[in-house]
Amino acid sequence: MMMNSVVLELLNAQMNKEFYSWYLYLSVSTYFNSQDLEGFEQWTNTQAQEELMHGMKIYNYLLERKGAVEFRQIEKPPLIWDSPIAAVQAIYEHERSLSVTIHEILKVAREHADYSAEVFLHWFITEQLEEEVMADRVLQKLKMVGDNSGAMLMLDSQITKIVATGAAKVNQNA
Ligand code: MG
Numbered sequence: 001m002m003m004n005s006v007v008l009e010l011l012n013a014q015m016n017k018e019f020y021s022w023y024l025y026l027s028v029s030t031y032f033n034s035q036d037l038e039g040f041e042q043w044t045n046t047q048a049q050e051e052l053m054h055g056m057k058i059y060n061y062l063l064e065r066k067g068a069v070e071f072r073q074i075e076k077p078p079l080i081w082d083s084p085i086a087a088v089q090a091i092y093e094h095e096r097s098l099s100v101t102i103h104e105i106l107k108v109a110r111e112h113a114d115y116s117a118e119v120f121l122h123w124f125i126t127e128q129l130e131e132e133v134m135a136d137r138v139l140q141k142l143k144m145v146g147d148n149s150g151a152m153l154m155l156d157s158q159i160t161k162i163v164a165t166g167a168a169k170v171n172q173n174a
Helices: 005-034 038-064 084-111 115-145 149-165
Strands: none
Touching: 005 038, 005 084, 038 084, 038 115, 038 149, 084 115, 115 149
16 A cells, blocks of 8 residues: 555645646636636636646545645746637646656556556546647637637637536546
8 A cells, every 4th residue: 555655756746736737727717707708718617626626636545545645835827828829728738748747657656566556547647638639629729710709709609518518528438
C-alpha cells in the first residue's frame, strides 16, 4: 500500500495542477461572462467543476494509499484574454500539458511497479483525451467563425445545447 516517494510527489504535483485547472477554467468562464457568451461560459464553468473533481479524485486516492497529501499554493490564472480564441487556446494548451504530466506519472508508476497507481491513472488518460478533443473542436470552430459575429452567436448557442445535453463528453463511459 505504501507509495514510492517519487510517485507520491508526482501525484501531489498533479493534484495541485488539477486545482489550478479549476481556477483557469473558472477564470475563462468569468471572461466569457463579461463577453456575454453564455454557452462558452456554461461550458467552461461545468468544466471548472470537473477539474475540481479531478483534484479531489487524486486527493482521495492519496488518502486511500496513506500517502501524505501536500497542499501547495495555487498559481494565479490569467484574468483576461484578447479574444475567445486566445482563451480557448490557453485551455487547449493547458489540457495538453495535463496529459503530458499524467503520462509521465504513469511511466514512473510502471518503473516502480506501482500497478495500483497505473490502474488509477488509466481513468485520467481517457479523460484527458476527451478534454483535449473537446477544447480542440471548439478552437477549430472559433477559427472558422473568425470575425463573423452572427456565426459566433450561433456557435455560442450550439455550445449551450451541447452542455445542456451533456454531449460534451466524447466518451460516455468516462
Ligand atoms: Mg483535469
